Amino acid sequence: MNASLGTPLPLLEIADLHVSYGRIRAVDGLEMKVEAGSIVSLVGSNGAGKTTSLTALSGILPLSGGRIRFAGEDITDLAPELRVRRGIAHVPERRRLLPGMSVRENLVLGSYIRHDRHGIEQDITAMVELFPILGDRFAQMAGTLSGGEQQMLAIARGLMSRPSLLVMDEPTMGLSPKMIDVILDTVQQINSQGTTVLLVEQNAVEAMRLSDHVYIMRLGRVVHQDLGAKIDPELVKAFYMGEVL
Known part of the structure; x- marks a missing residue:
C-alpha cells in the first residue's frame, strides 16, 4: 500500500526493462503495470518482443537493464524457481x-x-x-x-x-476455432476465481475483449496502451502493419 496516497500498489510493475541478444535489443524500455485481479494482454506482431518480455519476467532470460517488482518486492535478481515460490507461474509458448x-x-x-x-x-x-x-x-x-x-x-x-499471477504465452496457438473459445473462456474463469492473468495472445481482438488493460508492442517497445474496452481494433491493425510509428 502506498501510505501517502492510500492506494494499493500494482501486483506487477515492470520499469524500463531491456533485454538484448548480443547487439540486438529485443525489448527496449518496457514499462507495464498489472493490477491484482485483472486480465492484462500484451499484443503485437511477430518479433515485437512479447515472448521475450514474458521469459524475462519469469527469470529465464537475463536483463540488460530495468527492474521488476512483484507484490511489493523487487524480484529483478531472483532465480526462476524463487519467482514461482513468490506466486508467478508461466505457461510457455508451445506448452x-x-x-x-x-x-x-x-x-x-x-x-x-x-x-x-x-x-x-x-x-x-x-x-x-x-x-x-x-x-x-x-x-x-x-x-x-x-x-x-x-x-x-x-x-x-x-x-x-x-499462483497469484498466471503468465500465458500464446495459449490458443495452433488450435481449432472451437478450442480457442474453450481456452479463452477458461482464462476468464480462472480470473474470476481470483488469479491475475498476464496474457500474450495472437488473436488481438479476442485479447482486447477479455482484458481489463491492453499494451501494444512494436519493435521491443510499448507503443500504445489503454483499457481493453477503449482500444480501437483499427488502431491495433495499423500498429501491426507498421502504419503508425
Whole structure:
C-alpha cells in the first residue's frame, strides 16, 4: 500500500526493462503495470518482443537493464524457481510439457514447490473439474494428447503451484476455432476465481475483449496502451502493419 496516497500498489510493475541478444535489443524500455485481479494482454506482431518480455519476467532470460517488482518486492535478481515460490507461474509458448510423462505426472510436476500432499491431490481433482477431458486421459502420456488437450494440461500444470499471477504465452496457438473459445473462456474463469492473468495472445481482438488493460508492442517497445474496452481494433491493425510509428 502506498501510505501517502492510500492506494494499493500494482501486483506487477515492470520499469524500463531491456533485454538484448548480443547487439540486438529485443525489448527496449518496457514499462507495464498489472493490477491484482485483472486480465492484462500484451499484443503485437511477430518479433515485437512479447515472448521475450514474458521469459524475462519469469527469470529465464537475463536483463540488460530495468527492474521488476512483484507484490511489493523487487524480484529483478531472483532465480526462476524463487519467482514461482513468490506466486508467478508461466505457461510457455508451445506448452513445453514432458511428453514421456503421464497427464497426472505433469500435474504433480507443477506442484514441485509444495509439500502439502493432501492439498496437491485436492488441486489435481480441481484441475480435472476445470478440464474434464484430462480425467479421461489421466494415465496417458502427455505427448499423445491433441493440441487442445496439451494446452489444457499446460494451463492446469501452471495452476498447480497456486499462483497469484498466471503468465500465458500464446495459449490458443495452433488450435481449432472451437478450442480457442474453450481456452479463452477458461482464462476468464480462472480470473474470476481470483488469479491475475498476464496474457500474450495472437488473436488481438479476442485479447482486447477479455482484458481489463491492453499494451501494444512494436519493435521491443510499448507503443500504445489503454483499457481493453477503449482500444480501437483499427488502431491495433495499423500498429501491426507498421502504419503508425
